[in-house]
Amino acid sequence: ETGVTQTPRHLVMGMTNKKSLKCEQHLGHNAMYWYKQSAKKPLELMFVYSLEERVENNSVPSRFSPECPNSSHLFLHLHTLQPEDSALYLCASSQDRQGAETQYFGPGTRLLVL
């Protein structure tokens, strides 16, 4: 089983739609992350969960709503998005928040908002 999986891989939605992105990690990690990657821009950290508790909300608009029901699953609920929200959304996980542990990334969801 691949370490970190994300579904769907591609998503096209209108500004009035509601959709959810799903991330699942099979590595036994305790921390999970959502990042946004726009063309030619650095990865932007959106949310961090550690042991299912949200520990960071990086000034993300409320039209993005994360959910972490357990340490293996992470969701990003989307509603009334804007065209500028079109980007690659990457999920990552790490063993814990501390130490020298690297983050392992999923393949991402390519989102297009029309």
Place this chain on the structure above:
Amino acid sequence: GQNIDQPTEMTATEGAIVQINCTYQTSGFNGLFWYQQHAGEAPTFLSYNVLDGLEEKGRFSSFLSRSKGYSYLLLKELQMKDSASYLCAVRDGDYKLSFGAGTTVTVRA
């Protein structure tokens, strides 16, 4: 805020060596990471430096100077499959990573 700079693009020939520089100014420092990202794929971990000096891993090496806020990733014996984006990231606390915009390396035959 965090400031991490790396060149936008580099081109090199198969079999050659390429050095990707990264300079950073961050509020804290708890390690520097290099990731490789092929188009349409997830970033994958390449290297981690927390102390000054050179870390070597096969064809890839990474160097860190904390006093200068500087790192480089050295790719030796370039292969076509090394064409990708290389991301420099600094951890400024216990978990938060701040990324540079990435350097796109194109390897030509």
